[in-house]
Amino acid sequence: MSQRTYNELWADAQLELSRLLTEELPADSNRPQKDRVVFFQRLAMLYVRYLQVFRQLDKVYDQVVHPQKRRVIQAILEGVMGRVLELKNEMVEKEFSEYHYMDDVLHDLKLTPIDLEIPIPCYFINECSKELQEQKMMLTDILKMVEVTESPEPLMAKDMSQEEAIKIIQVGERARQGRLRAKLNEASRNMNRMYRINDPGTVGIELAAVSIQKVWRGYIQRKRAKIARDEEMIFLGMVMDPKYRVPCPAETTAQANEASTRIKQEEYDEDYQKSIVAVTNQLRDVEGHDMSKTMKEQIRQWFVDCRDATGSFPDYPDEEDGGSALIFAEKNPQELKEEIAAKEEEESNNKPKGKEEKKEKRGNDAEEEEAGLKMLPSAFLSDLEIGNKTFVDFWQTRNESKNFNQRHEVELIKEEKRKVIEAEIRVQVDEQMRQELAEWKLAVDKDKGGKTKGNAKKKKASKSGKKKKKEKDLTADRTLESLCQELVEQGLLKKANNVRLQDMLGDYSYLGTTLRQNDIEPMPSLSDVRQVLSLYAIIPLGSQAVHEKAPLIKAILLAGPAGVGKKMLVHAICHETGANLFDLSPLNTAGKYPGKSGLAMMLHMVFKVARLLQPSVIWIEDAEKMFYKKVPKEEKELDPKRLKKDLPKSLKLIKGEDRVLIIGTTKDPISADLKSLCKMYSKIILIPRPDYGSRYILWKQLIKKWGGEVTKALDLSCLAKISDGYTPGDMVRVIQSVVTKRRILQQANRPLTAAEFVAPLAKIDPVFQEEEEALKSWYAKTPLGKKRIRAATGKEEEEAPVKGKDAKKKGKK
Incomplete structure (x- = not known):
């Protein structure tokens, strides 16, 4: 377009x-x-x-x-x-x-x-940005270097004598010859059966010709009927025309145009950046002096007006309040002086009053809640x-008839940069005019209030100096490259797989509304899971501006049976946002950085590098192990609860500007302590086994992905029905075992059928109804699950006014 x-x-x-x-x-x-x-x-x-x-x-x-x-x-x-x-x-x-x-x-x-x-x-x-790209390149180089050094050495063959080598070759050759002879014998036997018939007469020849004609005419007619049926289905719009399955010329040209447009974007952006620098320098040289002169004249006039109106020179506005920018507001000197005095009074208010105001606000909020539901600010x-x-x-109404190539407009750059240059010059002018005002006061007014204000400023500075203690940087003397290399060598920083979120195949839940109307809580579909993770993980990690202002989500827990795609979703989030993947799974950290100091160092390094290389994802596989109710005997040596206390502390240090997300995955959340698990993960997402619609899509797309052809001989509906309870991981394993290279070559003569997938599918245990019900009942005990049950039973409405009364009482106190 x-x-x-x-x-x-x-x-x-x-x-x-x-x-x-x-x-x-x-x-x-x-x-x-x-x-x-x-x-x-x-x-x-x-x-x-x-x-x-x-x-x-x-x-x-x-x-x-x-x-x-x-x-x-x-x-x-x-x-x-x-x-x-x-x-x-x-x-x-x-x-x-x-x-x-x-x-x-x-x-x-x-x-x-x-x-x-x-x-x-x-x-x-x-x-x-260029810095991020350089960091990514540095990280990829480290990962490649470590992969090369850690790659296993080629297996060396054992020394053997010449006689032993000849015997092995002879055994292989004799076996090959035996297989070849067996095939030739079978072919010769089939040929002999064909020629073991008596000499047929003329009648036999005619019968043979008629039977051949029958078969041939039947084959031709079936072929014509199939062609006619396919044409009818294409005409009715029920089947896609084969010529549209291959990318048409218009589609390929459109894709090429899109690619060339992206290249053009980069070129135009480079020209725009260069133009900004040139225009800024030009404005600073040409208009900078006039701006400074005009500002000084206006400020001096303001000094004189204030003295005429109030009898004394004004106090110069602080930099925090905007400096001389306040002077140019549409206010007279008296109003401006009163406004500055009012601000100082507000700053000197006592703390107890603030507490009373907060209590009053709480009371008002409670009254609003009683009145009804309102949208949050x-x-x-x-x-x-x-x-x-x-x-x-x-x-909207800009005339761009002369800008056909859609390049940048210089006049707009000038309008923007004038404000920037004006702000830069204003800072310099403010310093000069403050000094000039002090000289005027000494010479004319000899104002006594200057000392008190100076003291107040000092007090303010001393108060502002008391800031919270910063975290101790345990690796202040180390470079980012060395930290990344150590984390990669220890297996804590990994390369994410090349997986897209759209590869998480799943159909829309068409019965969700109907089930809820009948007071039945539906299980979400895989399409719903995909949408939720896009909103909670991908968009905040991808955009800094969104992450800073949107509701902050620090940790997400993905719970579901084995094989539903939890690990794949973690890698997809990293791939879609370009995030780095850190692995703090209990089994991965076992034996690494021993002791309390080692644990503190490991967490410090991971979170420091994660912030510097943001966006970052910290993955915790088998998250339930960290919060075990009772550690199994076979896992006591691994110390899976090692991060239980320190990781939540590190989680609290993540702020709005840090695009760092912790994602836990668990297949057995029931074995963990629910309270501590919910305290750690603010969002818990239950991933179900696929429903019928999702299974149909999964079978179709996965078979095509592995080289199989989906024909009418393959009853996908039947296959989706009998695979109820099986996860996408189970389906992938079955397809890999059936659709082999040899089977792909045989498809032309023998198409794939549903029966071929049944036997390997039967060898795998499905996710039984009991396991899914156990996960449902576990989720019902989570904070959001409890609220859902209360709302369904009507208890939430009963409890709401009670909460309002309590809030009122607190407000009155």
């Missing part, structure tokens, strides 16, 4: 975004809602609509070439992503479930389940409003 088309798509997305903002921003729109169902319906509608804007903006940002537009689009895109995360967080808190079923919303908006898929922006990986709506205003003011 052309750049004009993407500009129109951006305009459409902004139009929908402006509609959403008009619905959300007015104070009247956030009225308390007593009906929980109606409130959730509104949240779901907003979530789906924001998600569609997210999809459009992601497509636009990927292909727009104009460097200044791209920066505006990126800021809006990150704001939309953050708002989607906020709405998801609110839906979880109001419905008490990680999974939501919005069939009615999709129906109202005329959308399909595919529209609920969370897109993963390409810029997460493609647009890393958003950290992204203000950014979206600014981005929408920028689009309306600058880009």
